[in-house]
Amino acid sequence: xxxxxxxxxxxxxxxxxxxxxxxxxxxxxxxxxxxxxxxxxxxxxxxxxxxxxxxxxxxxxxxxxxxxxxxxxxxxxxxxxxxxxxxxxxxxxxxxxxxxxxxxxxxxxxxxxxxxxxxxxxxxxxxxxxxxxxxxxxxxxxxxxxxxxxxxxxxxxxxxxxxxxxxxxxxxxxxxxxxxxxxxxxxxxxxxxxxxxxxxxxxxxxxxxxxxxxxxxxxxxxxxxxxxxxxxx
Numbered sequence: 001x002x003x004x005x006x007x008x009x010x011x012x013x014x015x016x017x018x019x020x021x022x023x024x025x026x027x028x029x030x031x032x033x034x035x036x037x038x039x040x041x042x043x044x045x046x047x048x049x050x051x052x053x054x055x056x057x058x059x060x061x062x063x064x065x066x067x068x069x070x071x072x073x074x075x076x077x078x079x080x081x082x083x084x085x086x087x088x089x090x091x092x093x094x095x096x097x098x099x100x101x102x103x104x105x106x107x108x109x110x111x112x113x114x115x116x117x118x119x120x121x122x123x124x125x126x127x128x129x130x131x132x133x134x135x136x137x138x139x140x141x142x143x144x145x146x147x148x149x150x151x152x153x154x155x156x157x158x159x160x161x162x163x164x165x166x167x168x169x170x171x172x173x174x175x176x177x178x179x180x181x182x183x184x185x186x187x188x189x190x191x192x193x194x195x196x197x198x199x200x201x202x203x204x205x206x207x208x209x210x211x212x213x214x215x216x217x218x219x220x221x222x223x224x225x226x227x228x229x230x231x232x233x
Contacts, residue, residue, distance in 0.1 A: 003118070004222055005046040005145040005153045006033075007137070007192075010053035010079055012158050012212045019053055026083055029156075029218060030090045033123065036222035037092070043222060044118040046148060047125050048141035049083060051075030069133035076137060077102060080127035093122040099131030111147055118148070138196035146203045153200070153207050154221045155192070160211035161229035162191050179231045181207070191231060204233035 008029065015022030037043050054075035057068050077098060084094040095117040097109040106127065107113060117124050129140040145153050159167070160175070162184075167173040181201040184191050191197065191209060200207060210217050210228030217227065 001042050001044055001118075002040065003044045003046070003148060003150045005048065005141055005148075005150045006218070006222075007141050007153060007155045008047065008049045008083075009157055009212065010050040010075070012156065013049070013079070013083070014053035021053070021082060023086070025212075026086045027090070029083070029212075030087045030092065032216060032219035033087065033222070034090050034092055035216075036219045037123075039223060044121075045123045045222070046114075046141075046144060046150065047080075047083075047123065048137055048144065049076055049079040049125070049127070050137045051079060054078060066133040069129075069135075073128045073131070076129060076140075077106065077127040080125040081105065084123075084125050087123055093120065094125060095122045096125045096127055098126075098128035100128060102128075109144075114144075114148055136193050136196070138192035139199070142192070142196040142199040142205065145205055146199060150205060153205055154218075155207060155209045156212040156218055156221070157209060158212065159209075160214065160227070161209050162189055162231070164189075176229050179229060181231055181233055184231055191229075200233065206233045207231040 013021055013026055015025050051072045055072050057072060080096045084096055087094050096106040097114055098106040099109050101108055114124055126144045129135055129137055130143055162176045163173040165173045185197050185201055208221055208226045208230050210221055210226055
């Protein structure tokens with residue numbers, strides 16, 4: 001059984017609207033996931049979605065950091081509920097796990113419950129981050145991937161890989177085809193946040209970064225065809 005964890009950017013799911021959802025993008029993601037699972041039935045998929053299409057972390061006089069992070073956690077849960085329903089609409093079975101109780105809307109995370117969902121062939125959404133402030137969704141997906149003994153983490157972004165500088169600012173920025181997690185940590189390349197990078201390094205979880213905008217990029221990545229940057233453990 002192949003266990004893949006997929007991180008989706010909330011902003012990417014919003015498309016040009018920048019906020020909320022672009023339904024066509026979300027449905028395209030769902031169809032790509034179904035295509036990959038139909039082709040390789042032994043795939044078990046966990047998904048984490050950022051909350052940036054609803055809320056970006058804010059601090060200072062406007063709002064205290066802990067409260068800001070709590071709002072961000074709720075944004076990721078809204079995203080998971082919506083995208084989970086889109087997945088169901090294309091014929092996939094889903095389950096949403098959160099690290100704290102959300103009434104009947106989600107299932108309280110435990111490894112045993114998530115294992116049972118994977119065994120049942122359900123796509124598992126892990127929302128609400130770690131349940132604590134000061135931890136990003138990058139750390140959240142690293143934690144869940146380690147707990148669930150994932151084979152890799154796929155990062156679908158608005159950019160097509162990892163560069164040595166910001167390609168939006170520097171037209172001569174160099175894209176990396178491959179890196180090691182040690183490179184990412186030592187050079188502070190910002191693939192994922194530093195805490196998540198160190199967790200993946202210590203637990204030997206490889207990463208792949210690619211563009212969500214490229215046609216069939218998620219299906220291809222799930223089937224092992226990466227057109228982006230591969231970060232080895």
